Amino acid sequence: MKKMRYENTDKSAGLATFKDLRQWRKERKSKQKDLSYQVPVVEKTEETFLQRNRTVPTITWVGHSTFLIQLNGLNILTDPVWAKRLGMDKRLTPPGLSIKDLPPIDVVLISHSHYDHLSYSSIKRLKGHPIFYVPIGLGQWFKRKGFSKTVEFNWWDEHQMGGLTIAFVPAQHWSKRTLTDTNHSHWGGWVIQDANRTTYFAGDSGYFKGFRDIGDKYAIDYCLMPIGAYEPEWFMATQHVSPEDAIKAFIDTRSKVMIPxxxxxxxxxxxxxKEALDRLLAEWDKRKLASEKLAIMKIGETIKMGTFSI
Structure with a gap:
């Protein structure tokens, strides 16, 4: 049986060619980059509070695209990755919380299959007995790895759990883990709603009109939006928003607060x-957006949503 291949809503936003990849690698050799800046890390994390918390809604940035979100007494993880390196490259900053300091996890949300968003070595070490919500086409991978509590979602699918509505929404990206599985599973973002607030985790995406569609369907309070991995833009733009496009996407969703x-x-x-943050702040100022609508978190920082003014 021929395997399903998934596509973006914009069919022209396809994968780069091997020629494009070679051109990027050639350009990269000529660039001198200062990697001395490190994203700030909180002096003291709140792991004791997070382990016991069942009442206060929180967002904790572990790093990259990994967040611990606590809502309605449930512990939710997005794209759990604690890997010390990807390929030959070492991690630039340590995770804000260690896996052993996490509370038992109830739900894991996976945006797509790329290694910086889906780490087998990380998910197999999670406490608790989580249910994995994954894009359609990725369920078999989880079940082969022994994770039987797995639910596949197509775009716009919604499930109810513990008083929450969890929805899988479109993104403009792609998927791949091996040489033969390109786009055999889908990709997207996640919307998490309780009675009082809505959180949107965008996953990985280039800029596309779907951000406006998501904002039309959901009244979003907190928008977790990617801002990195955009250079060179001629190569990356279809799959990763630039900081400027991230702000444009945030505005399209009509969210109240953006968390990069x-x-x-x-x-x-x-x-x-440093470049990503500098460009983000410059564009924010250029558009004269309210400072309280941008929450730049430190690694390991916890926001208590019930007390964070929006």
């Missing part, structure tokens, strides 16, 4: 964490 992510942990492209 997907920078500072791994060197996936030619931009640096």
């Amino acid at each position: 992510m997907h920078y500072g942990a791994y060197r996936l492209a030619d931009d640096t964490p």
Whole structure:
């Protein structure tokens, strides 16, 4: 049986060619980048509180695209990756919480199959007996690895759990873990709703009109939006938003607060964490957006959503 191949809504936003990849690698050799800046890390994490907490809604940035989100007494993890390196590149900053300091996990949300978003060595070490919510086409991989509590989602699918509505929403990206499985599973973001707030985890995406569609369907309070891995833009733009496009996407979703992510942990492209943040802040000022609508988190920082003013 021929395997399903998934596509973006914009069919022209396809994969780069091998020629494009060679050109990027050639350009990369000529660039001199300052990697001395490290994303700030909190002096003291709140692991004791997080382990006991069942009532206060929180968002904790572990690093890259990994967040611990606590809602309605449930512990939710997005794209859990504690890997010390990706390929030959070492992690630039340590995770904000160690796996052993996490509370038992109830739900894991996976945006897509790339190694910086899906780490087998990480998910097999999680406490608890989580249910894995994954893009359609990825369920078999989880079941082969022994994770029987797995639910596949297609775009716009919604499930109810513990008083939450969890929805899988579109993104513009792609998927691949081996030489033969390109786009055999889908990709996307996640929306988590309780009675009082809505959190949108965008996963990985280039800029596309789908951000406006997501904002039309959900009244979003917290938007976890990627800002890194965008250079060179001629190569990366279809799959990763630049900081400027991240702000444009945030505005499209009509979210109340933007929390930047997907920078500072791994060197996936030619931009640096400092460049991503500098461009983000410059564009924020240029557009005269309210400072309280941007929450730049430290690694390991916890936001208590019930007390964070929006």
